[in-house]
Amino acid sequence: MSELNTLVRLVREQAPVAVQADALQRLCLEREGVERALYVEWQPRSQSFEAIAGASRLPPGSGDPLQANDLALVGRLGERTQLPLPDLLEVPCWLSGRLHRGGWSQGLALVLPLRAGGLGLLLLQSTRPEAEGWLGWIGELLGEVLALAHRARRAAPLLSADPQPALVLDDADALVDCNQAMRQLLADFPGSDPRDLLPSNHAQLLQTCLEQGRAVHEVVGEREGRQFLWTFVPMPAERQLLAQGREVTAQLREQREAAKASRLYRQIIENTTDLISRRTLDGRLLDVSPASWTLLGYWPEELRGKPLLPLLHDQDRQRVAERTRDALVQDGYVTLTYRLRHRDGHYLWFETASRAIRETYTGHVMEVVSVSRDITARVRAEESLRRLAEVVEANTDLVLFVDPAGRITYANPSARRALRLAGETLPESVATVLDDGLLAALEHDGWETARREGVWSAEGRLRAGDDRHTVPLSLVLLAHSAADGQRYYSLVARDMTERELRENQQRRHQDELAHTARLVTLGELASGIAHEMNQPLAAVMNYASASLRYLKTLDSQPEAAQRVAQGLARIVEHTTHASEVIRRLRAFLRKGQRRMQALDLNQVARTSLGLCAWEAARAEVAISEALTERLPPVYADRVLLEQVFLNLLRNAVEANRERHAGEPSGVRIGSHREEDGRLCVWVEDEGPGASNATLEQMFTPFFTSKPEGLGLGLSMSRGIVEGFGGTLDARAAATGGLRLECRLPAGKTEQ
Template identity: 70%
Template sequence: MPHLNTLVRLLREAAPLGAQADALLALCRARPQVARALYLTWQPRSRSYEAVGGGERLPPGAGDPLQADDDALHARLGACRQLPLETLMAVPGWLGGRLRRAGWSHGLALVLPLRGEPGVLLLATDEAAGSAWLDWLGELLGEVLALAGGARRTAPLLAAEPLPALLLDAQARRLDGNPVFDRLAAELGLDDPRALLPANHVQLLRGCLEQARALQDAPSEVAGRQFLWSFIPDVGNGEVLVRGREASAQIQGEREAAKARRLYRQIIENTTDLISRRTLDGIILDASPASWTLLGYWPEELRGQPALPLLHPQDRERVARSTRDALEQDGYVTLTYRLRHRDGRYLWFETASRAIRETYTGAVVEVVSVSRDITARVRAEENLRRLAEVVEANTDLVLFVDPAGRPTYFNPSARRALNLDGEAIPASLDGLFDDALLRQLERDGWRCADERSVWQAEGYLRPRGERPPLPVSLVLLGHRAAGGERYYSLVARDMTERELRENQQRRHQDELAHTARLVTLGELASGIAHEINQPLAAVVNYAGASQRYLQSLGSNPDAAQRVAQGLARITEHANHASEVIRRLRAFLRKGQRRLQALDINELARESLGLCAWEAGQGKVAIEQALTDNLPPVYADRVLLEQVFLNLLRNAIEANRERHAGAPSAIVIGSALEADGRLCVWVEDDGPGASAETLERMFTPFYSSKPDGLGLGLSMSRGMVEGFGGTLQAHPAEGGGLRLECRLPAAGEGARRA
């Protein structure tokens, strides 16, 4: 049985002719009745039969082999299925003689084709054994060959294959399949098991047969599971063995790995950081495309080049030493240094490097580095350092305040000025600001700093200890952090010296104003003398008349009454003279300024009294256009009266210059403007002023008069601005000049003053 199974398997597997012939001969020789067995195949070229397989070989026949043939025997065997050996050797031809020379005498010749080729099986037996059983053996072998030849052949070891396998013909029809394949198809619920194969399996099958080569790892997907199939062709039989394996985890892993590789590659190619590989000695192996953006070199230009020459000369030795030591010991290092751009400038870089080691020896085989351009950051840090040095060395007081209003930093100047040396930072600003400044800060400061980023004020700070209040000009700056949080900076400038200068300047201005008043009174001396002489002359006249009436008391009954009337007139005119002198003394007053609420109309009328005689001498009428019930202004009475007097005298001089003694008029008026300020204006009917004169009119020592000093209007503007007001000049409608003095109402004026 083993020989028969072997023969059938080889026939089904279409084994080579020699292997099939050996299996057939082994089966025959296993029978004790068979003495010899030989399988012969027809050779068309030599027209003779030749032995096949590992059996015996026949000796050559008699005569010339080139002239010999077995055509007659081949024709005889083609017409029958078997022939006694004696009959075969009697047929004329080459084979009979060879058999006789080989000692063949009794047996049977069976016509048994193998692999579709004509062939003859020769069986020799002892003559005593008979030939009946040979006929039976011939029929049996004929049936076996017929059945094996007509049966479907299977792939080698198909049943024992642990992976799903399928045998297909050239038209992709199933010839056979192993149990693993069938179980997998049933598990997936497939009506046609071939649905497990790739959708293009027909084309793959034809391709592997035409190309006579195996195709591997053709993918298919069924119910979310991945499979890889190999197509192994049997070109001779026009069949293909298809073997597969499930690769869901592998394909998923490969897809994830490919996705990760694409992602990493995309990151490397698009990142703004420079990613590079180099040897431990600094030879660049590869670089990302960011090298062009950062350094002006393409990766191809950097490959194979040493990295050290790109470093700044001052950084080379430090970087080379630190990098090699750290990578060999720790495997990781981060350094900051300068690299030269292609255009010659140097940029700051921060590089993190990691060593890649050989698995078994631990030696560093290459270094992977990620370099980032930190030039902007280094410059920003340098600017911050310089700014910190400026803040520390600044003579102004600098405070940092958090969103809750708590101070977090005082520069040295602030600590010295506030007497905080050695003390902790105060918890709030309450004890550092005077009450008025603190109220302004709470009312307007924080809001303005949030809305407009800046707020300014002036006030006083309170140093610790017994030090006097410190006058400062304060600026509050509002900042916004990257996260949107608010924080603040307070910059205060010590105004002590400015106050001293302003006080000194004010004293100088007051001295100059007093001198100007003396000069003015000197210029008005005639008018003042006339105004005093009139009441004095009246006093003398009334005194003389009273004396005469006293002498006639006895004879004149009305004398006593006349004396009483004269004394009353004397008192009246004496008081008038006293009032004139009082006004003169007040106008000439010298001393510290006294700011008070004043009626601007009353002050204007008093100024009219001082210059009325001068106006009368020049035939200049003064018209009043004063608005009643105006709010008061906050100023120094004497200085403001001097301003009005200067404006009136300038107007009188302008009219006298133009009209030369002819009658003319000037107007003084007052009004409350829409913005809440009070305006006192004096308009003349003089020659007016050019545009250049209007621009220079308030410049010190500039005057259009031949004998003028050019200080009147300049001093007047300075005094008005000191009260928080303005003094301006405009052309009048009639061709003259209009001077306008604007002053804030009492509350606002007091704050500004």
């Protein structure tokens, strides 16, 4: 009851509306179940409801405040005395948006004017299901109480001792009386009537006050460049009006400037992405800007009065507390970086600049104003850059930074070791560290490709040291763009010395294995080779014997000399054939460095065909040709290529023998040029073919479907072909057998 009595007394004594609103809110909050209470009053100028000064505040609404209004809500209220809060929140107006952001949801809005003829709303929030009924009952009770209190008001007397000008007018706008201060003021305006100092529309204001029984506060009147602020208080019983005024010329000027600055500062504070806060020296927050919701997930109302330190990360709390107090007391200014906990639980990095506000006379720190900026992205970027720098420094690859002019601005330790650089010296440009071939490729299309596509790669050699020692490398040129659009480049190179040595060693091992395979093949073809040698040797013996017989009959048979000459010619022919067989075998068994040369694929294929012809004939396998003539040359080692074709032919002959044992069968060998320019030699058999699983594993080392096979022939053949830049593949043939296809690039010389 004490709060109710207080409210009635304040209304009767015409206390300021803000004081009456505070008493009304306290009275409502005493009621169990009322969680929040807020009184808002209609402001004609802004055409919106605003919380009375001294009452609880609402967060700002979204959008432009200068364009916002609550006219839709006024129209919705009409003659109502109450409106459920959920219905109010659905009205498209400025107040509903602010209530939404303030977390209002369930309750009731009561129409309770504290000023006579005014429009005010008492907002009550309660989440209880039955709240609307008893909240309405509270509204009816308060309405009756306020009506009784308004009718019991005492009229304000004309105070003669009032230091401010005052006068009384009757309902006909006639001057009834004025006080001494008014008379003194009139001395500054000779010949003026007291009413001349009132607002130009004071007659209308007088009628409005008397008709509506309400006071009109702070209306500006002007006379000869001087402004006065008047308050009109009705005295209904006497049908008179009390006008109290004060000169505000300088004050209004200052207020206009202050209001302009205040609007500007408020707009800056409410729209800045930085967090602006006021706090005590011990860290208790006094006020924060609305950016607290965007940055930390808290509304300013939730942070006011709370200590800041509990929001700090455990590792930063003691450091910030110690450094902040000492620096602010001694220097009055401090800038710190630390982590703050977001409402969701994660931490963000902030950089805060704080300044102490001191008491004028004692110098004591009254409060601290801080501006905090979220630097999480910057901290993470710096951390990423630091880690990237550590990676670049520790990288075993060579890393060079190059400017658009080609000058080297940075070299990591691996690059310094590879280039044999001493101290902090750097090469003048990339032209001094690349060999002529790689430098020419870089100048020809490297820079342009990197600018257009962002990356360019090549292989070449690097010049290291004054002795011009070269190192094989694989190089990647990366193009970057700075914030100002300026281009710069990074050269990332990998030392390929070990790979070159490994490839050379692998090539030697492959050549050794190929030579061993040729020896094995020669052993397998021994009977055929013996047949190749026996034929010309037997013919030589026969022609030699016949020639001896003809020599004995020279005296009796004159034509015997011609017969001897013919026999000797045949002997030369067969010995030449035998010599060619031996030469071919020696070439096939040759061991040494690879000799890359231009080769006719068809000629190499026919030579390989000759090596296995006898074996094919013995297995009753007829080898037919489908070779395309006048193909361009390929660049390869003749012996190794012959070995590949021989492996393919012997593999086909053995496949036919497996399927057609003792029966005639055929193998075809052909060549053609494909659309992409590569040359293809293929061997097709009539064997049992291969399953998909076998096709996938056919070229795997040591995989074989033959009991006596080693599984190295096709694997080694593929390695040889790939070494020449080609491919070796297998697929099912139309004959039901297998088709092996060897593809090689045409016309490519070895570098």
